[in-house]
Amino acid sequence: MFFDQAKIYVKAGDGGHGCVSLHRAKFVAKGGPDGGDGGYGGHVYFMAVDDLDTLIDFNGKMKWVAKSGLPGEGCNRHGAEGDDLIIRVPVGTMLFDRDIDDLMIKDLTEVGVKVMVCKGGKGGKGNKSFAGPTRQTPRFATDGKVGQSRNLRLELKLIADVGLLGMPNAGKSTLVSRCSAARPKIADYPFTTLEPVLGIVELRGYRRFVMADIPGIIEGAHDGVGLGLDFLRHIERTNVLAHVLDTQPTDGSDPVDNYQVLRNELSRYSPVLAAKPEIIVLNKIDLAPESDIIEDIKSRLGKKVYTISAVSGQGIRELNEAIWQELHEE
Structure with a gap:
């Protein structure tokens, strides 16, 4: 606990x-x-x-x-x-x-x-x-x-540079373990993460930043549904938010709709937190080899999207560099 x-x-x-x-x-x-x-x-x-x-x-x-x-x-x-x-x-x-x-x-x-x-x-x-x-x-x-x-x-309130947000089972814990030495509990069922996890991400050139993973957020979280809002305080100090989206959610939900749910719950919790710079991460692209699915999601979001596979490591280096650049943008 x-x-x-x-x-x-x-x-x-x-x-x-x-x-x-x-x-x-x-x-x-x-x-x-x-x-x-x-x-x-x-x-x-x-x-x-x-x-x-x-x-x-x-x-x-x-x-x-x-x-x-x-x-x-x-x-x-x-x-x-x-x-x-x-x-x-x-x-x-x-x-x-x-x-x-x-x-x-x-x-x-x-x-x-x-x-x-x-x-x-x-x-x-x-x-x-x-x-x-x-x-x-x-x-x-x-x-x-x-x-x-x-x-x-x-x-x-934990102190981290970037906070990971996402629906349960979006792959946030796998992403933290891929990027750092942190070893959160990972399993193929919702709400595996029951407490915040910090990981130190190290890049070339002796650069580093701290990444925070919190339990997944679901619709209605602002009314006490699920676990996420109990831990949102731990990303209030972050400088950047990374929204992690599952390319093909097992519950049949739509990734774009899930992103809107995250944004809505975040705004209801704290407009200040919702106004922080964001990076959108489309995870599990190894499970969606058809490029038209990914392109459709990116088109509907209408924002810059980083595609990764936290399991295979595809796109991780580019994502970490993008986070670093966002953290140090003048």
């Missing part, structure tokens, strides 16, 4: 309490106050890393708390500070404050970016801090402050 959303509670550490202590030593009948301050509580940070790709670490763990500071001690010894809590999340994770109308706190789009979400409590003052000319032996100290807390919502 792919975990791309989570709701959690985070809390910074409390400050340690100040200490009440009076100096005691041989030959010193009335030692002064020597109670130390409490230590600061640990802060809570989120940090984007590249060795995670889901939010599965938050499955079943909803409470994340940093260490509290230790109390002060006699002999003017301050309490140790609580350790910070650094919560590692995949690049592309967005943080929202559920207590403030789902306000976005941060969008972690780069590796190594770290953001503090809760500040640790300040340590309390020991009685040494309150000594003065008019109060030479204070017998009180202050408590540490409570660390900040928040109810957060985490949402992951």
